Amino acid sequence: xxxxxxxxxxxSGLYALIAVGFxxxxxxxxxLNLAYGSYIMIAGYVYFYFSQLLGLPPIVxxxxxxxxxxxxxxxKYNLIVKPLKGDHIPVEISTLILAVILQSAIILYFxxxxxxLLPIFQGVIHIGNATVTYNVxxxxxxxxxxxxxxxxxxxxxxxxRAMQAVSMDSKGASISGVNINKINMFTWGISGFLGAxxxxxxxxxxxxxxxxWVAPLIIAIAIVIVGGIGSIIGTLVxxxxxxxxxxxxxxxxxxxxRGVFTMLLVIIxxxxxxxxxxxxxxx
Amino acid sequence: xxxxxxxxxxSAFYGKAKxxxxxxxxxxxxxxxxxxxxxxxxxxxxxDSIMGLTKIEGDISLEGKSLIGKTTPEIVQxxxxxxxxxxxxxxxxxxxxxxxxxxxxxxxDITRNxxxxxxxxxxxKERTNQETHTQSGGExxxxxxxxxxxxxxxxxxxxxxTIGLAPKICLEIAVVLRRLRDEFNTTIVITEQNAxxxxxxxxxxxxxxxxxxxxxxxxxxxxxDPQLTEAYFGH
Ligand SMILES: Nc1ncnc2c1ncn2[C@@H]1O[C@H](COP(=O)(O)OP(=O)(O)OP(=O)(O)O)[C@@H](O)[C@H]1O
Ligand SMILES: [Mg+2]
Numbered sequence: 001x002x003x004x005x006x007x008x009x010x011x012s013g014l015y016a017l018i019a020v021g022f023x024x025x026x027x028x029x030x031x032l033n034l035a036y037g038s039y040i041m042i043a044g045y046v047y048f049y050f051s052q053l054l055g056l057p058p059i060v061x062x063x064x065x066x067x068x069x070x071x072x073x074x075x076k077y078n079l080i081v082k083p084l085k086g087d088h089i090p091v092e093i094s095t096l097i098l099a100v101i102l103q104s105a106i107i108l109y110f111x112x113x114x115x116x117l118l119p120i121f122q123g124v125i126h127i128g129n130a131t132v133t134y135n136v137x138x139x140x141x142x143x144x145x146x147x148x149x150x151x152x153x154x155x156x157x158x159x160x161r162a163m164q165a166v167s168m169d170s171k172g173a174s175i176s177g178v179n180i181n182k183i184n185m186f187t188w189g190i191s192g193f194l195g196a197x198x199x200x201x202x203x204x205x206x207x208x209x210x211x212x213w214v215a216p217l218i219i220a221i222a223i224v225i226v227g228g229i230g231s232i233i234g235t236l237v238x239x240x241x242x243x244x245x246x247x248x249x250x251x252x253x254x255x256x257x258r259g260v261f262t263m264l265l266v267i268i269x270x271x272x273x274x275x276x277x278x279x280x281x282x283x
Numbered sequence: 284x285x286x287x288x289x290x291x292x293x294s295a296f297y298g299k300a301k302x303x304x305x306x307x308x309x310x311x312x313x314x315x316x317x318x319x320x321x322x323x324x325x326x327x328x329x330x331d332s333i334m335g336l337t338k339i340e341g342d343i344s345l346e347g348k349s350l351i352g353k354t355t356p357e358i359v360q361x362x363x364x365x366x367x368x369x370x371x372x373x374x375x376x377x378x379x380x381x382x383x384x385x386x387x388x389x390x391x392d393i394t395r396n397x398x399x400x401x402x403x404x405x406x407x408k409e410r411t412n413q414e415t416h417t418q419s420g421g422e423x424x425x426x427x428x429x430x431x432x433x434x435x436x437x438x439x440x441x442x443x444x445t446i447g448l449a450p451k452i453c454l455e456i457a458v459v460l461r462r463l464r465d466e467f468n469t470t471i472v473i474t475e476q477n478a479x480x481x482x483x484x485x486x487x488x489x490x491x492x493x494x495x496x497x498x499x500x501x502x503x504x505x506x507x508d509p510q511l512t513e514a515y516f517g518h
Contacts, residue, residue: 172371
């Protein structure tokens, strides 16, 4: 029981971190960013390269991954999203193609086999009969910290409020003196950064492989669909619903069923509450 | 008095369709003018064009400096506030946060501007935490005007300030706009379908029909103009 509670909390924290960057882009930029999984995968490899192959300190690898994630977000916004303004289908198709190309590039350089990422933080801690690695605990704490900072930032600062404003009414934001383009750039940069940080922790939670962009992308989409696109609180709550559902089904039924209940939940919510449990599209 | 806002040979386009044809007008500092016109005349298009939101030809200048080529936020920064027709408020943000977004370009003036807005619209002060999607039309109009004032505008554009509002609220809004001009020397351009209301507030009128200016003159001279009477005193 305690084991399930702890594992559930840890996994959910990670899932929330994975989903939040994705939510941000959907709300502010109105783009379903299917490249999001690629930031996660690439970030894992960047970390692997710098901190494991070159032996730089973990924090440096993590930051480099984050910076590269930001750059990828900004590149995508400037090269694909902005030129194809308002035309969602070409944006999404070209993004998916890009994700597959990136996967091939990684295979070319690092090979196709999965790699084990050494834990960013060494050691374990025992809570009751549950064993928790410092690594996973750190992922959860970092995730919570980032979510709290983001939440406060969006509600209490001028730029954060401007992000909300753009997500609710872009003309209204513009005539209030907000530069929509700058806010979009900022959001894409932050989203890429968060995706990358989530990616490093996700890779160390599971393992590193060229196809590891698919699972987190599906998790992000599921959380965002069930939570109601755009709500940070919704993202957090649903990340916990999905995280606990997975842990419980693995522990009590079968590890094979891990993702099945998540998918069922998505389908049920789409049918009965198409706007999600928290139903609205703004931040 | 010098010309504050000058519009010269302005045409505006939606795709290939021309919505405004060679509009020229000028507004002096501290003046209140009204653009009167029926549905589809091009009133909102004219105000949107001043804000840099449409594709235009011709020139628009503020205090002798052209606004052409500036982005909407830059135009706000140079002193133009806009309360648009459908308000374009942020529905799931509180009144306070809507006002704070309005202050995006004038953060040093927040305390002073907030005081002014609360003085002009005491009702907003009582409802500072209400999200605007739950507000009445009159309250939304107040938030919209308040948000525009938070950017410290010297020129205020208001698109149909009275549309759908009860006569009592129309009057309140008129009093507020008058005070803004009298106390802060704010230059004001409103649009109206109701020529009666326009004349009680504005000193000068331009009548817009199918994207062109048909009549212009002082409110007191136009009061008895038969052309105007027939078309715009239906209310
Ligand atoms: N986004 C748009 N795309 C295409 N045509 C438009 C657009 N907005 C306005 N128009 C057209 O431009 C003309 C002027 O419209 P505008 O909204 O400026 O009129 P208005 O005087 O504000 O009318 P109302 O009193 O109904 O608000 C109309 O013929 C309208 O159909
Ligand atoms: Mg209009």
